[in-house]
Amino acid sequence: MTSPANIPRWTPNTSPKRSPPHEPITRERLESFDALDHIDSFVSEDDTSSSLDTFFPFSNASSPPHPQQHPHKVKIKAETVRIASEISMSMMEVETVKLSKQEQVLPVKHNGLRSDFQGDIDGGVYLIWEDLWVTVSKGKNGFLPILQGLTGYVQPGEVLAIMGPSGCGKSTLLDALAGRLDSNTKQSGDILVNGRTQSLSFGTSAYVTQDDILMKTLTVREAVYYSAMLQLPDSMSKTEKRERGETTIREMGLQDAMNTRIGGWGIKGISGGQKRRVSICIEILTRPKLLFLDEPTSGLDSAASYHVMNRIVSLAKQDGRTVIASIHQPSSEVFELFHNLCLLSSGRTVYFGLASQANEFFSLNGFPCPTMRNPSDHFLRTINKDFDQVSCHSDFS
Numbered sequence: 001m002t003s004p005a006n007i008p009r010w011t012p013n014t015s016p017k018r019s020p021p022h023e024p025i026t027r028e029r030l031e032s033f034d035a036l037d038h039i040d041s042f043v044s045e046d047d048t049s050s051s052l053d054t055f056f057p058f059s060n061a062s063s064p065p066h067p068q069q070h071p072h073k074v075k076i077k078a079e080t081v082r083i084a085s086e087i088s089m090s091m092m093e094v095e096t097v098k099l100s101k102q103e104q105v106l107p108v109k110h111n112g113l114r115s116d117f118q119g120d121i122d123g124g125v126y127l128i129w130e131d132l133w134v135t136v137s138k139g140k141n142g143f144l145p146i147l148q149g150l151t152g153y154v155q156p157g158e159v160l161a162i163m164g165p166s167g168c169g170k171s172t173l174l175d176a177l178a179g180r181l182d183s184n185t186k187q188s189g190d191i192l193v194n195g196r197t198q199s200l201s202f203g204t205s206a207y208v209t210q211d212d213i214l215m216k217t218l219t220v221r222e223a224v225y226y227s228a229m230l231q232l233p234d235s236m237s238k239t240e241k242r243e244r245g246e247t248t249i250r251e252m253g254l255q256d257a258m259n260t261r262i263g264g265w266g267i268k269g270i271s272g273g274q275k276r277r278v279s280i281c282i283e284i285l286t287r288p289k290l291l292f293l294d295e296p297t298s299g300l301d302s303a304a305s306y307h308v309m310n311r312i313v314s315l316a317k318q319d320g321r322t323v324i325a326s327i328h329q330p331s332s333e334v335f336e337l338f339h340n341l342c343l344l345s346s347g348r349t350v351y352f353g354l355a356s357q358a359n360e361f362f363s364l365n366g367f368p369c370p371t372m373r374n375p376s377d378h379f380l381r382t383i384n385k386d387f388d389q390v391s392c393h394s395d396f397s
């Protein structure tokens with residue numbers, strides 16, 4: 001077996017080049033911004049002319065902007081989620097236009113994705129985040145950046161996987177996009193829902209947390225039914241609510257476990273994978289157009305992980321739902337289910353684009369995935385440096 005010390009390591013340059021946060025951003029600078037000049041940072045590690053961190057993601061993080069300084073609603077020709085130069089990544093062109101406060105509308109041009117954009121959430125949720133920073137106060141020592149200028153998107157019918165080493169900011173990105181960050185954090189940047197800086201109305205989005213908070217004495221049917229009664233609108237009759245619950249149970253493949261108790265410590269019940277699916281079931285009762293999933297496969301074996309993710313992908317495709325899921329280390333089969341991949345390290349984007357092209361991206365940068373190795377395993381091993389020091393001094397290295 002390869003010893004940890006022998007794993008080839010990659011210290012790529014930062015991904016999308018953006019305005020250095022500490023410089024004042026003027027209208028002139030923004031208007032002269034040209035995305036195509038700024039996407040070469042991965043190609044040459046020798047390019048010391050770059051003003052960005054040459055040794056991202058493991059060099060010192062640059063200081064984040066004060067949240068108030070973010071250049072909202074100025075005409076921006078913002079780049080890009082295109083990180084590597086040669087590989088055709090999903091590229092996004094966002095154009096924001098200064099508008100009156102009442103309107104708060106940021107029309108978005110999105111290559112090929114937004115041509116039919118009407119701003120109607122019933123038609124699906126297009127979520128775009130641009131230059132997203134999240135910081136946490138360190139008291140007298142200033143701010144600690146957790147997310148550093150992330151840009152990305154997700155669109156209806158697709159599943160975006162957020163991956164990266166532990167502590168890289170996956171949950172924080174989900175929380176920021178879902179508008180549920182802790183009060184001790186500060187956020188800056190644009191998050192656009194169908195081109196607008198709007199908050200989502202009740203029932204439009206749902207968030208499945210890492211922990212399954214379920215009553216162990218209830219059966220699956222009861223847990224889902226009670227949630228349906230509480231969450232669904234009064235305009236629906238009891239029968240309709242019950243039917244919605246049962247349909248959703250079947251959608252998540254739980255029909256055989258309907259009358260089984262959830263169970264827990266001391267009470268035998270459904271399996272861990274089924275619990276995960278009950279949690280998801282409860283969150284999708286309201287038919288949210290946007291679904292956030294924090295580690296939906298945590299604690300599941302590979303077969304259960306595949307089953308759960310496959311269901312989620314099918315639901316996204318069938319109903320044009322928009323799904324963002326953070327995931328630790330999916331199997332090859334699960335990885336292949338994702339449309340897009342956002343690979344983070346130390347709060348920055350290492351890769352954003354089609355999941356199917358990530359392998360090529362790593363190969364072109366000199367880190368081909370060995371045959372027979374799980375690609376996501378390879379990506380994480382290549383960019384994770386958390387344990388390098390330990391490996392160097394370890395007797396096992």
Ligand SMILES: Nc1ncnc2c1ncn2[C@@H]1O[C@H](COP(=O)(O)OP(=O)(O)OP(=O)(O)O)[C@@H](O)[C@H]1O
Pocket residue numbers: 136146164165166167168169170171172173182184185
């Ligand atoms: N409110 C907060 N206050 C202080 N630090 C925070 C806060 N939220 C997140 N962090 C820090 O930011 C980093 C990223 O945390 P986050 O939970 O987003 O990572 P993650 O990638 O989801 O990790 P894991 O995969 O282990 O769940 C961590 O170092 C965490 O300690």
